[in-house]
Amino acid sequence: MGVLLDLALYLVSTLLVILTAIKWVNRLKLDGFADKILAYFLFSITEIVIVNIVIGLLLRLLYPIYLFLMVLVIFLVTGFYFKDWSVRIGFSGIRNFFKDIKPGFLFIVLSLTTIIGIVWVLYIIFLFPPYATDEIMYHLAGPVEWIKHGMIYNINQDQISQWVNWYPKNTEMLFLWNMVFLKSDKIAGITQFIFALVGIIGIYGIGRKLGIDNYYSLCGGLMFLLTPVVFIQAKTAYIDVAFSVMVIMALNYLLYLYKEFDMRYVYLFSLSVAFMSGMKGSGAIYAVVFMFLLIIALVRHRNTNSLKSLLFGLFVYILFAVTFGAFWYYRTWYYYGNPVYPFTISFHGITIFKGLGNAKEMIFDPNVPFEMKDMGKLKRIFFSWYENFNFARGYHYDSRIGGFGPVWYILSIPAIIIYFIKSIFDKKWINIFFFFSTVILFWITPENWWTRYVIFILALGYVAIYYLIENIRFTRYIVEPIIPILVLFAIVISIRTYLPLGIESFETFERLKQTPVFDRSAFMANPFYKNDVSFLRDVKNSRIGHFTLGPMYPLYGYGLSNDLFYVGYIENESAFFKYVEENKIEYVVVINNSKYNEWMKEDKQFKLIYEGEMHNVYKVLK
Amino acid sequence: MKKKYLDIFLGILFIILIFFMANRFFKDSEKIVFFKESWNYVYNLFEKIMGLK
Numbered sequence: 001m002g003v004l005l006d007l008a009l010y011l012v013s014t015l016l017v018i019l020t021a022i023k024w025v026n027r028l029k030l031d032g033f034a035d036k037i038l039a040y041f042l043f044s045i046t047e048i049v050i051v052n053i054v055i056g057l058l059l060r061l062l063y064p065i066y067l068f069l070m071v072l073v074i075f076l077v078t079g080f081y082f083k084d085w086s087v088r089i090g091f092s093g094i095r096n097f098f099k100d101i102k103p104g105f106l107f108i109v110l111s112l113t114t115i116i117g118i119v120w121v122l123y124i125i126f127l128f129p130p131y132a133t134d135e136i137m138y139h140l141a142g143p144v145e146w147i148k149h150g151m152i153y154n155i156n157q158d159q160i161s162q163w164v165n166w167y168p169k170n171t172e173m174l175f176l177w178n179m180v181f182l183k184s185d186k187i188a189g190i191t192q193f194i195f196a197l198v199g200i201i202g203i204y205g206i207g208r209k210l211g212i213d214n215y216y217s218l219c220g221g222l223m224f225l226l227t228p229v230v231f232i233q234a235k236t237a238y239i240d241v242a243f244s245v246m247v248i249m250a251l252n253y254l255l256y257l258y259k260e261f262d263m264r265y266v267y268l269f270s271l272s273v274a275f276m277s278g279m280k281g282s283g284a285i286y287a288v289v290f291m292f293l294l295i296i297a298l299v300r301h302r303n304t305n306s307l308k309s310l311l312f313g314l315f316v317y318i319l320f321a322v323t324f325g326a327f328w329y330y331r332t333w334y335y336y337g338n339p340v341y342p343f344t345i346s347f348h349g350i351t352i353f354k355g356l357g358n359a360k361e362m363i364f365d366p367n368v369p370f371e372m373k374d375m376g377k378l379k380r381i382f383f384s385w386y387e388n389f390n391f392a393r394g395y396h397y398d399s400r401i402g403g404f405g406p407v408w409y410i411l412s413i414p415a416i417i418i419y420f421i422k423s424i425f426d427k428k429w430i431n432i433f434f435f436f437s438t439v440i441l442f443w444i445t446p447e448n449w450w451t452r453y454v455i456f457i458l459a460l461g462y463v464a465i466y467y468l469i470e471n472i473r474f475t476r477y478i479v480e481p482i483i484p485i486l487v488l489f490a491i492v493i494s495i496r497t498y499l500p501l502g503i504e505s506f507e508t509f510e511r512l513k514q515t516p517v518f519d520r521s522a523f524m525a526n527p528f529y530k531n532d533v534s535f536l537r538d539v540k541n542s543r544i545g546h547f548t549l550g551p552m553y554p555l556y557g558y559g560l561s562n563d564l565f566y567v568g569y570i571e572n573e574s575a576f577f578k579y580v581e582e583n584k585i586e587y588v589v590v591i592n593n594s595k596y597n598e599w600m601k602e603d604k605q606f607k608l609i610y611e612g613e614m615h616n617v618y619k620v621l622k
Numbered sequence: 623m624k625k626k627y628l629d630i631f632l633g634i635l636f637i638i639l640i641f642f643m644a645n646r647f648f649k650d651s652e653k654i655v656f657f658k659e660s661w662n663y664v665y666n667l668f669e670k671i672m673g674l675k
Contacts, residue, residue: 123671386646386647386650387647387650387653388650388652389650389652389653389656390650390652393656394656394660406644406647409643409646409647410640410643410644410647411640411643413639413643414636414639414640414642414643415636417639418632418635418636418639421632422628422629422632425625425628426625468632468633468636471629472629472630472632472633472636474630474633475633475636475637478637478640479636479637479640482640482644489657492657492660492661492664493656493657493660495660495663495664495667496659496660496663496664497660506667506670509670
């Protein structure tokens, strides 16, 4: 009954958020189908982030009832403000949209594959607990701690989970929303998946703005979801798909502004960029590039619009960027004295913001696969895109080599080249603007060989393919049959490599299937710990001290019911015993050869209940 | 007229590039081997999920 009530509150609250977004967007009276859907989504996720910040961070009342009350109040205020209580979702627009699409062979194959893909992703979400590295290291660790403490704060756990304290957190706010009502991570995986679906609409919208018809624009969108790195990562609580979809959304609105100056679109563009820059540290760099792109778009309209209105457009953009967009950076600055902590920012040897090290040393260099170590920037990119399966062995949510699949290498790269040449000859300036916008964003991305960082570039590749098919018509007889073959090739491999090694076995499937849905927990499908945390099978609602080699997340156990206490900061024995006693810790999991293990081994207060390969587990005797 | 010939040229160039890239991509025979393995995996998985096996 409790779960049903929680679920009802979650559904009602989310519905209120969506209805509020619909009211605001309908007020804007947007024309395009894609622009409208994207705006519904943009307003919804913005409201969720703001509500979480107000309730969780400022008021420190992070409980479902308060979240519900706040979205209810926002909905009522919106209704009174507009004096309008009707909700027009525009089903007729959606109906007309699908009516316009003539079902061709390509569309049918892509749609069917997409449906299979969606069913597969939902099945995996339903069956599997979080398993992917970064999600259990920090993306979800933050939300769990916030829920347990009823507020958003800098969590005080192991070193690796500190990343959630440092990074901009807009996506984590969305994970939080999908977890806090159910007090479970069961549907956290759906967050990025929704973004992936929105990405379909984003690419469709860009295609339409470049003059591609409904049918081909939608085919381009469908291919987005079916791209291996998107398809595989869509279920995980990473942030790359979500981030790139926001870039695609911003590009979509930017293209409108390139064609026509309209303040409504300035607001939408500014909000989407602001949201994006609050998702990831590199978002701030993108926001600067987007500002220059906006200036180019605005300058184009200098003869048809007053300078004052154009400058106001730019002012709105900057206002959104320095308020909503920069919020998390201010917070990190406040706590760590550096807006992009832990990275040191220096200029020509002068340190501007001190951190733990520069990004190149801390993240980029250690992550370069050894095969790429001696390669230049361009060579690394093409090496990754070639997807040498001797190294890559398929696709993964974190693929370092490859991830875009054969469509990208075989069709998109040639298409982009020809699209660019044709656009120059045809003097299609909007095409060229889109080309340079995407390529510049791609080029300024650090480590752009890593496909998950630059998923948005797919928009250019897919739009280019369909632009050529539509404008050089005879190419369709060759290209259209190739597309489904390559898409199917990628999807078959993606399904095989969807899960990391060690948990993809039928045995794991069977074990999870036999476990009640809300009891399927990260420790049951974690390839790292093997049997070291098997004691969790018999433990619920416990207080666990930990100092482990792996992520702490699996220790939360069934239904995230355990409370965790990191002991790794404790230096001496007496302080350790005092900490255990004060916090009423019931179990302690530590690395075999750690000092904590030595201390507990010698003390009768602790009983060794499991001696594992890497970790020992002690029960604290009362 | 000029545009028409340019489009034909670009279209042919596009197709040549596609075949060139396809040839390069699948020169790595591991990809085909891996695909076959994956196909068998997916097929077995489907049978398992549907309770056919």
